[in-house]
Amino acid sequence: MASTATEVEKAAPPPVPAAKDSYAVADVVLRFLVFASGLAAVLVMVTSKETQVVAQIPIPPFLVRRAAKFNHSPAFVFFVAALSVAGFYGLITTLISLFALSKPGSHTRLVSHFIIFDVLLLxxxxxxxxxxxxVAYIGLKGNKHVQWNKICHVYGDFCKHVGGSVAVSLFGSVMLALLILLSVRSLSKKIPRHNHSH
Amino acid sequence: MASTATEVEKAAPPPVPAAKDSYAVADVVLRFLVFASGLAAVLVMVTSKETQVVAQIPIPPFLVRRAAKFNHSPAFVFFVAALSVAGFYGLITTLISLFALSKPGSHTRLVSHFIIFDVLLLxxxxxxxxxxxxVAYIGLKGNKHVQWNKICHVYGDFCKHVGGSVAVSLFGSVMLALLILLSVRSLSKKIPRHNHSH
Incomplete structure (x- = not known):
């Protein structure tokens, strides 16, 4: 019975309009990806805490337990704040864009309202x-010119989290850029061909 | 004679079309600002070299002359490369956009070709x-958690150059964002009001 119910659900997809609204569907998918990557980047970054026993530098034989946390670096704090906003924005606009799918024709007006925030968030x-x-690159490679020592050979897990988070956030940025290009394409399709000098 | 010639030049501005092409004029101005800020950011960054007599950290009484240069940091090298591309792009598109000003009606088609690069460069x-x-913030404040020492109290001029360059580049980014929004606005003005369900 349960499997039959699932099949019925599969057989009845949500009411997606025809090919001319494929922009609207792609819009929803991209916005969802922005939400997902924002959420993933924030979660991976805030769970990056790692504690290691390290030598206190001024007094070499004195070993201390020291944690590496994202909020030790202002850049990572900014990162978490920015990606939280992007993820939240992605969630809200996914829902609004889904709602607009059910009302054909209302999508272009919505898009022209979102695009200013899309650009800002990009x-x-x-x-x-x-x-x-x-900052992660300095942690990985260090900088000999100013004696900033690398830390990723000690805090390997921390660096893996940070690297993964940055990669996911890069993916999210690309999704936002595609979203803007999609909106522009969807707008320019609505311009009549004879309207060049208007 | 020379001052008269200058006054004549001032009295004869380039042939700017009427108000309906004000988007095109704003486009040219914004693209020129992108070019100018890219150029300024790169120049200020590459002229930031500063040499100071500093104590060699492992052997304190041994003083050395040591230079701070932008290419000691991979982030600053990336910055110079990116802003060079942005400035060059700004120059090329300013010229093309100026050329398009002389042919009314051709601007919207140009805009829809530029916008993908505008988004990419933003x-x-x-x-x-x-x-x-x-990286500049770490240089200014340091990071005690990982013993990255601040350097701006030693290399003050270097840090002023870097800070100024970052500020100019932020201005350039805002100009690029405005450029995208202007293009979108110019496109959406061309959509006829009755065309909602098309």
Whole structure:
């Protein structure tokens, strides 16, 4: 009985309009991916805490337990804040865009309202990815010129979390960029061909 | 004679079309600002070299002359590369957009070709600004958790250059975001009001 119910659900997909609204469907999918990557990036980053026994540098024989946490770096805090906003925005706009799917024709107006926030969030997400990536790179490679020592050979798990989080956030930024291009394409399709000098 | 010639030049502005092409004029101005800020950011960053006499950390009484240069940090190298591309793109598209001003009606088609690169460059410029800003912030404040010492109290001029360059680049990113929004607005103005269900 349960499997029959599942098959019935599969056989009855949600009322997706015809091919001319494929932009709207792609819009929903991309917005959901923005939400998912924002959520994943934040979760992976905030669960990155790792504690290791390390030598206290000024007094070498004195070993201490020291934790690496994301909030030790302002760049990572900015990253978590930015990706939280992006994920939340992704969730809200996925729901609104899904709702608009059920009302054909209302999608273009919605898109032109969202696009200002899409652009804003693309900038913020890309900046956060760059900031976290730059700090993570110093953690991985160090910088001999200014004696910033690398830390990833000690806090390997922490660095794996940070790297994964930055990668997911890069994916989210690309999704936001595609979302803007999709909206622009959907808008420019609505311009009549004879309307060039208007 | 020379001042008269200048006044004549001032009295004869380039042939700017009427108000309906104000989007095209704003487009040219914004693209020029992208070019200018890209150029300024790169110039300020590459001229940031500063040499100071500092104590060699492992052997304190041994003083060495040591330079701080932008290419000591991979984040700053990425920044210079990204802003060079943005500035060059700004220059090329300013010229093309100026050329399109002289042919009324051709601007919307141009805009829809540029917008994919505008979005791409917004992402790259914002990421570069974030990366350079994050490294500059560590240089300014240091990070006690991982013993990354601050360097801006020693290399003050270097840090001023870096900070100025990051600020200019942030301005350039905002200009790129405005450019995308302007293009979208210009596109959506061309959609006829009765065309909602088309």
């Amino acid at each position: 900038g913020i997400t890309a900046a956060a990815t760059g900031a976290a990536g730059a | 992402g790259i410029t914002a990421a570069a600004t974030g990366a350079a800003g994050a």
